[in-house]
Amino acid sequence: MPELPEVEVIRRDLERDTVGKRIKDVQVKLPRIIRRHKNKKEFTDALAGAKITKVDRRGKYLLMHLDSGRVLVMHLGMSGRIERTTGRKSVEKHTHVVIKFSTGGELRFIDMRQFGELFVAAEDGLDGVKELSHIALDPLGDSFTWQVFSEIVSSRKMKLKSLLMDQKFISGIGNIYSDEILWAAGLRHDRQSDSLTSQEVRRMYRAMQEVLQEGIRHGGVTLEDETYRNLYGKTGEFQQHLKAYGREGEPCRRCRTPIVRERWGNRSTYFCRQCQV
């Protein structure tokens, strides 16, 4: 399930591999994936003939800028991935959109659970796009300073995990990385954000930066039964370095106390009862 590090890995791959290429043709096999558009034609016409100039990221959204003044916006949802192929490779099940380049080769959008989506928007109207307008600052961006983080955390009465995962306040963090950040900071998921000391806020800020950077460095997380891969089909390796997520019953890497799993809302949260307070 792609979060900031996984999406950033793909962004870097796309930036390296697709900038300067011209889109020849687009095929939509499952209209649900482009559900923001009235029909397939509106989507494919907006892309055909355009050259890719830049690949950006806003939270978990990928933004592929085009020389036509438009932007192809992509969200991977829970099981989505993008594959770069020569076009000769057989088409995998759950391939919903294919973008062909005029120089040969193509991008395939593959998504088993169909929670992902693609749409095209005008570049100068991006801030008005509902899906993007609420996305907060990027936690790895230069302007996301400790002071900014401190203000977000201490001015609200939210449980830390809710706060970390809320895209309105901090962008790009999901279930896996929130558990890892809280473990690294030694803080419980259900601590009220306004109860943190300034030292704890600083610890959480540092943990957030380090965990996300490490995630990117190790190519993101690919779980056993999940489908995350980079642009070339390579799996991530950060799952081997996880300290909390998915480690129910295994000893905490700090204090040896077994990691517990709790239902939190309608999903799992993993933490150490002993050293997260």
Add this chain to the structure above:
DNA sequence: GTTTAACCCTGCACGC
């Protein structure tokens, strides 16, 4: 302002 629950969909485990 904050929390909760439903929804989106497929694959898989399970019981019969």
Add this chain to the structure above:
DNA sequence: TGCGTGCAGGGTTAAA
């Protein structure tokens, strides 16, 4: 072996 049922999984959003 085949069928039906129930549920996991995460992000978003509407409702409480």
